Amino acid sequence: MDVNFRKIDIDQYDEDALLDTELYESDPRDPAQALNDTKQNAAAVRSSLSRNDYVGALTLVLENAPYGPNVEEAKNLNLQTLVSILNSTKATDIPGIVKALSTDAQDTLMKYLYKGMALPGWGDVSGSVLLGWHEKLTEVAGTGCIVRAMTDRRLV
C-alpha cells in the first residue's frame, strides 16, 4: 500500500493552521542578547563551581534559560554549561541540591535532562549521570515535573 500521502504536510494548505508560536510566549531577548547572557552565565557558573556552590550554579543556568527557535547557539552553550555542573556533582549531594531549587528551576532542569538524553554522545553528556539526576529529581518533584517537561512548548 502506498503510504507516502502520510508524509504530506497538510498544514501548509490550511490558511488557519495553528502555529507553534501561538502556543507560548517567545523569549523576549533577541538571539545575540540571549547568547551574550548565556556566555556571562557560563563564566559566573565557573566561579560558583570553584566555590562548590552547586545550587547557585544550577540556578544561574536554569533561570532565564534561553528557549524557543532562533537561539540554538545560546541553547547549546547553556546545555554545555549545565552538563558541566551535573558531571562535577557527587551522587550523594544530588538530593540536597535538587530540594534547594525552586519549582520553576526543577521543571527547567527536567527539560534539560530529557534534552540531554535525546543527544547521546553529544559533548560530555553521560547517560548514567543524567539518569541519576532524573531519579533524584523525580523523587523530589514528582511525576508532575515530568508532565510539565513534556507539555511545555518553551523548548530549551
Add this chain to the structure above:
Amino acid sequence: MAPPEVFSLSQQSPVTCHAFNADRTQVAVSLKSNEVRIYARQGNDWNHIDTLTEHDKPITSIDWAPKSNRIVTSAQDRNAYVWQQSPDPQTGHMVWKPTLVLLRINRAATFVRWSPNEDKFAVASGARAIAICSFDPEGDWWVSRLLKKPIRSTVLSVDWHPNNVLLAAGSADMKARVFSAYIKDVDKRPAPSVWGEKLPFNTICGEYASTSGGWVHGVAFSPSGDVLAFVSHDSSINIVYPGGPAIYSIKLSILPLVTVTFTTEESVVAAGHDCQPFVFAGNQGGWELIGSLDDPQSNKSSGGARSGFGAPSPVGRLNSAAFNTFRNAAERGISNVPGSPTASSATESELFTVHQNTITSVRPYEGVPGNITKVSTSGVDGKLVIWDVNAITPVTAAGLAGKMNKLHVR
C-alpha cells in the same frame, strides 16, 4: 465523616461522563458508547431502567437540567440532542423523546452544559467553536450561535457563570477563556461584574494560560462567579481573580487533573489521572492543597498486605506494579510476562485509591451552590463514587505537597 459510597456501574467500560437528576434518584451515564444509559437507585443498587439511542458515535458529555427535567447529550457524531419525557401514545408510559439541535459544527461535540436558567446550553466542539443553543419555537428545534474567535483548537470543557450570560471555556490551545454568550431574545441585560460591563455576544472577558502550558482540561466558576478555576495538563490548578489581576498557580507533583468544581466560594474539588479527588482552599490571599477525599493509606491497611507494593512510594504512582515488573526485568533478569502463572497480577496492579483509574468527571451532588456537601465522581474504572467533601485526609506524603507561586497577568 461518612465514607464514600462506591458503585460499580460497569466492569469493562469506562464511565465517560455522568449526570444526576434533580432529586438524585436517577443518573444518566455514558459507558464509552453511543448509548446513554439511565439508572434508577434502589437502596444501594443502581438498576438500568432506560437507554437513549439516537447518537451514532460515542457520547462525550451529558447534562441533566434539574428544574425542567431535560437531558442534553453531545457526541462525536457532531450532534447534540435535547431529551424530554412525554407519554407514549399507545402505552401511556413516560418515554424520553429527542429534539434535534442545529449545531452547525464539522467536528465532534466534546462537552455540553445547561445554563443556570436552563433556557440555553453550550456545546463545546473540535471545530474550534462553542455553540450557544437556544430554543426556536417556530421551528420546534434548538438553534445555535457560534463562539469562534479567538479559539485556536478543540474546546474541552465549559462552565456557566451564575448570571446565565458568561461562559468559561478550556481549550487544547492551552488557554482558558471567559466569553459572553449573551443571546438577545433570551437574556436580560446582565448587571456589570468583575468580568466587564458591556457584554455583547462573543466579548472576550479574559484569557488565561498556565505557566507550563498544556491543554486546559477543566474550568469552573465560583458560586459568586467572580473567581475562575482551571486545571491543565501541566499538572497545575490555577485560580483567577480578574479584578486582581492575579492568577494563583499551584504546580503539583502528581499526574494532571482533568476536572474541577467549586464546593464553596473558597474551596474546590479537582480530580484526574491520579485517581483521587483533591481539595484546594484559599481566597484572594492565596490558595493551597488541603488534602484528598480519598485515604489511600487506610485503604491499604484495611485491604491487607498486598504483594508488589512494599513501602509507600514518595512519588505517587511511580512505584507501581508495572514499574516493578520492568525493574525486576532490568535488575534481576526476572521477566514476569503478563499471563504467566507466577504472580497474582490482578491484585498487584490494584491501587490503594477508591477509583482504580482516571477520574473523568467531578460534579456537585448534595447541597446548594456555595455550600456543596457532597460531590460525585465517575471514572475510567467504571465506578461512580459519592464523596463527603468534609471528609478530607491531609496529604502527608512529602512528594505530594503542592508548591505555590503567584503570578501577575500582563
